[in-house]
Amino acid sequence: MTRWLSEEEQAVWRAYLEVTATQLELFDSDLRASSGLPLTDYEILVMLSESPGQAVRMSELAEKVIVSRSRLTYRVDRLAELGLVERVEVANDRRGVLAKITESGTAALVAAAPGHVEKARELIFDCITTDELETLGSILEKFAAAYERPS
Numbered sequence: 329m330t331r332w333l334s335e336e337e338q339a340v341w342r343a344y345l346e347v348t349a350t351q352l353e354l355f356d357s358d359l360r361a362s363s364g365l366p367l368t369d370y371e372i373l374v375m376l377s378e379s380p381g382q383a384v385r386m387s388e389l390a391e392k393v394i395v396s397r398s399r400l401t402y403r404v405d406r407l408a409e410l411g412l413v414e415r416v417e418v419a420n421d422r423r424g425v426l427a428k429i430t431e432s433g434t435a436a437l438v439a440a441a442p443g444h445v446e447k448a449r450e451l452i453f454d455c456i457t458t459d460e461l462e463t464l465g466s467i468l469e470k471f472a473a474a475y476e477r478p479s
Contacts (some may be wrong), residue, residue: 351451358447363440368395368445373412373437376429383416383428413435423431 356367375392376382386404390397406429407413412433418424422479429437437472456464 355447359444362443363439364384369407370440372403373429373433376427377437383426386425411469
């Protein structure tokens with residue numbers, strides 16, 4: 329039997345959808361305007377920059393970013409054409425390929441980061457109190473735990 333949403337739940341659900349879609353669109357358009365990087369590319373560069381050796385297996389990267397595997401391949405190819413990422417074969421693994429951020433990719437990320445952080449402050453953190461931040465963090469952890477993928 330279907331457990332329908334209450335009026336309150338439905339209102340929250342619709343607000344959640346509207347806010348997340350709008351925020352993603354605003355982050356993307358702001359990054360594109362200020363740095364030329366779409367949000368997805370920025371996210372890929374961040375993941376690579378924060379990884380050991382600043383490189384990640386393509387299969388692992390696909391699990392971490394918010395795009396499909398085919399879309400990730402396209403984005404990494406585009407970043408490689410721009411000289412921001414390079415593909416590196418994994419020694420002793422014919423099928424293994426790493427995506428590795430280049431010096432130019434690091435420079436692009438460093439240039440884009442301050443504006444992106446400011447937009448995050450404007451759209452999220454300046455809108456809530458310290459207590460609300462703690463509550464939001466707790467809620468997001470619960471959401472993430474509900475769909476964690478097995479390792």
